[in-house]
Amino acid sequence: MKKVEIFDPAMCCSTGVCGPVVDPDLTRIASAVYSLEKKGFQIDRYNLSNDPSAFVENQKVNQALADGGPDALPLVLVDGEIVKTSEYPSNDELAQWFGTTPSELQEKPRVRVSVEFGK
Incomplete structure (x- = not known):
């Protein structure tokens, strides 16, 4: 089974719904x-x-950052090999x-939000 690792740039969250845009x-x-994880596939995001530490400990990622700076991110590894940068x-x-x-990769995570009114 393939292992995919995605190394994200510095950001407050991985969903893209925080911030003004x-x-x-x-x-x-x-x-x-989310869809792949639910199906039991091995995919990790950092x-x-x-x-x-994930960026420092992985020599290939560390070298890509040394060579390309933050513009190298996001960076994707498949089975330990860089397959995509930027x-x-x-x-x-x-x-x-x-x-x-591709149609199996569109499931949205469901998040429950509770709201309390006055105490």
Whole structure:
């Protein structure tokens, strides 16, 4: 089974829905990763803000950052090899790597929000 690792630039969250402008590419990749994880595929994301050790400990990622700086991110590894820099993989690429279809990568995470009124 393939292992995919996505190394994100520093950001406050991986969903793309925080901040003043929603990034559609981040929401797409968040949905794809969620869908793949639910199907039992091995896909990991590392955020430079939250997981700096993952960037330092991986020699290939560390070297890509030394060579290209932060513009190398996002960076994607498949089975330990760099396959993409400076952009997220498309749903077609993810589907090809995992032997699934792009339409299976669009499930949205469901989050429950509770609101309390006056106490």
